[in-house]
Amino acid sequence: MPTDSGVDRARLAALADRERASFAERRPRSAAAYQRADHLFGRVPMTWMNKTAAGFPIYFETAHGNRITDVDGHEYLDFCLGDTGAMAGHSPAPVVDAVTRRLAGPGGATTMLPTEDAAAVGAELARRFGIPYWSFALTATDANRWAIRLLRAVTGRPKILVNSYCYHGSVDESLIVVGPDGRGRSREGNVGAPTDVTTTSRVAEFNDLEGLERELAHGDVAAVLMEPALTNIGIVLPEPGYLAGVRELTRTYGTYLINDETHTFSAGPGGATAAWGLEPDVLTIGKAIAGGIPIGAYGLSAGLAEAILARTDLDLVDMGGVGGTLAGNPVSMAAARACLEHVLTEPAFDSMIATATAFAGGLRKIIEGYALPWSVSRLGARVEYRFADPAPRNGTESAAAADGELEDFLHTYLANRGVLLTPFHNMALMAPQTTVADVERHHEIFAAALGELTAATA
Numbered sequence: 001m002p003t004d005s006g007v008d009r010a011r012l013a014a015l016a017d018r019e020r021a022s023f024a025e026r027r028p029r030s031a032a033a034y035q036r037a038d039h040l041f042g043r044v045p046m047t048w049m050n051k052t053a054a055g056f057p058i059y060f061e062t063a064h065g066n067r068i069t070d071v072d073g074h075e076y077l078d079f080c081l082g083d084t085g086a087m088a089g090h091s092p093a094p095v096v097d098a099v100t101r102r103l104a105g106p107g108g109a110t111t112m113l114p115t116e117d118a119a120a121v122g123a124e125l126a127r128r129f130g131i132p133y134w135s136f137a138l139t140a141t142d143a144n145r146w147a148i149r150l151l152r153a154v155t156g157r158p159k160i161l162v163n164s165y166c167y168h169g170s171v172d173e174s175l176i177v178v179g180p181d182g183r184g185r186s187r188e189g190n191v192g193a194p195t196d197v198t199t200t201s202r203v204a205e206f207n208d209l210e211g212l213e214r215e216l217a218h219g220d221v222a223a224v225l226m227e228p229a230l231t232n233i234g235i236v237l238p239e240p241g242y243l244a245g246v247r248e249l250t251r252t253y254g255t256y257l258i259n260d261e262t263h264t265f266s267a268g269p270g271g272a273t274a275a276w277g278l279e280p281d282v283l284t285i286g287k288a289i290a291g292g293i294p295i296g297a298y299g300l301s302a303g304l305a306e307a308i309l310a311r312t313d314l315d316l317v318d319m320g321g322v323g324g325t326l327a328g329n330p331v332s333m334a335a336a337r338a339c340l341e342h343v344l345t346e347p348a349f350d351s352m353i354a355t356a357t358a359f360a361g362g363l364r365k366i367i368e369g370y371a372l373p374w375s376v377s378r379l380g381a382r383v384e385y386r387f388a389d390p391a392p393r394n395g396t397e398s399a400a401a402a403d404g405e406l407e408d409f410l411h412t413y414l415a416n417r418g419v420l421l422t423p424f425h426n427m428a429l430m431a432p433q434t435t436v437a438d439v440e441r442h443h444e445i446f447a448a449a450l451g452e453l454t455a456a457t458a
C-alpha cells in the first residue's frame with residue numbers, strides 16, 4: 001500500500017534489506033573496527049555516530065575536498081561534509097598551512113593569551129555580518145549558551161523563546177516543542193533535563209507571527225533564539241514578511257533577537273543575515289568558519305556590548321558562567337582566519353550556490369518524473385528534500401513528514417554506490433570543490449533508487 005511518502009512499503013522493506021546486506025558485505029573492515037571498539041560508549045567516539053542508515057558506521061581513511069575514502073577501499077562523493085563542519089571541503093590547503101605554521105612555527109596550541117589572528121577574524125565577521133563585536137567558543141552550542149546567559153543578565157528576564165523542532169546544539173532551553181494542545185512541552189527524548197523546560201523556555205512555530213506575539217506578550221522572554229530558516233528538521237524557509245515580523249515583534253516586546261547562522265551560513269558569505277538584510281542583536285555561528293577546526297563565535301550589536309560591559313556585577317573574566325579554557329585558542333583563530341580569507345570567500349559561495357541550484361533543479365525533475373509527493377528546498381549552497389508536497393511550513397509539519405525507513409534506504413542505496421548524505425536528514429551541502437559532474441552522479445544514482453522503489457522504468 002502506498003503511504004503518505006508515496007512508496008510501496010513492502011517493496012521498500014525488501015529493497016532496504018537488500019541494500020543493508022550489500023552494505024555489510026562490502027565493508028568487512030568497517031564492521032570489524034566497530035566490533036573492536038569495546039571501550040567506547042556505544043562503540044563510537046560520540047553517540048551520534050550511531051546514527052547510521054545501515055547498522056554500523058563507515059570508518060573513513062582519507063578526506064580531501066569533497067571526497068572521502070573508507071578503510072574498505074571505497075571512495076565517496078561527500079555531500080554530508082561533516083554536517084556542515086567541512087563546508088569548506090575537507091582539509092582545505094590554506095587552513096592546513098595556517099594550522100601547521102602555527103603549531104610547527106611559533107608553536108602553542110593553547111595559552112590563554114590572545115594572538116592577532118583573533119582580531120582579524122573578528123573584523124572579518126563584523127564586515128560579513130554587520131555585527132561589530134565578537135567573542136569565541138569551541139562549538140556553536142557554547143556560543144548559543146553564552147549568548148543566552150548574557151541576554152538573561154542584561155534583560156533580567158528568565159525565558160528564551162525558540163521555534164518548535166529547532167536545533168541549536170545541546171542547549172537545555174531549546175529542547176521544547178509545541179504539543180498537540182498548542183502549548184510548549186519537552187522534546188521527546190530530552191536527556192536528563194535539568195528542569196521542566198517550560199520554566200526556562202517558550203516556543204512558537206516557525207512562520208507563525210501570531211503564536212510568537214502571544215508568547216512574547218508575557219513580557220518574560222529575554223531573547224528569541226532562531227535560525228532564519230529551519231535547517232535541522234528538513235529545510236523550512238521563511239515565508240515573505242515573517243522575518244521582518246519577528247524583528248518588529250521582538251523590538252515591540254523588548255526581547256533581543258539571536259540569529260543562529262551555524263547552518264544558514266550556506267545562504268552566502270554573510271549568511272542569511274547579509275543575504276536577506278536581517279538585523280539581529282546577536283549572531284551565533286560555529287562549525288564551518290574554521291575549515292573543520294573546532295570553533296564557535298557570537299557577535300553582539302554595539303548597544304548590547306556596551307550595556308553588558310557596563311554591568312560590573314557580571315563576572316565576565318572568571319567563573320561567572322561565560323567562557324572556556326580553550327576558547328579563542330591560537331589554532332582555531334589561525335584556521336578561521338585562513339578559512340575566511342582564502343577558502344569560504346565570495347567567489348567560493350558563488351560557485352557553491354550555482355552547484356546547489358543545479359542540484360535542486362535536477363532533483364525536482366527526477367521527483368516529478370516519478371510523480372512522488374515530495375518537495376525540494378534550497379538554502380544557498382544547501383539542498384534538502386522532504387517526503388511532503390507542498391514543502392512543510394513549520395517544524396511540526398516537517399517532523400510529521402519524516403519517514404525513517406525510506407530515508408535509511410536512500411542513504412544506504414547512495415552509500416553503496418559512492419555518495420554520502422548527511423545522516424540526520426536528506427540534506428546535500430556543496431563544498432567549493434563540488435562540481436556539476438558530482439551532482440549528476442548523485443542524480444543518476446538517486447533516479448535509479450526511485451526507479452527501483454516505484455518499479456517504473458526511468
Ligand code: PMP
Pocket residue numbers: 083139140141142167168169170227232260261262263286287
Ligand atoms: N546551531 C545549529 C543551527 C546547528 O545546526 C548546530 C549543530 N547541528 C548547532 C548550533 C550546534 O553545533 P555544535 O554541535 O558544533 O555545537
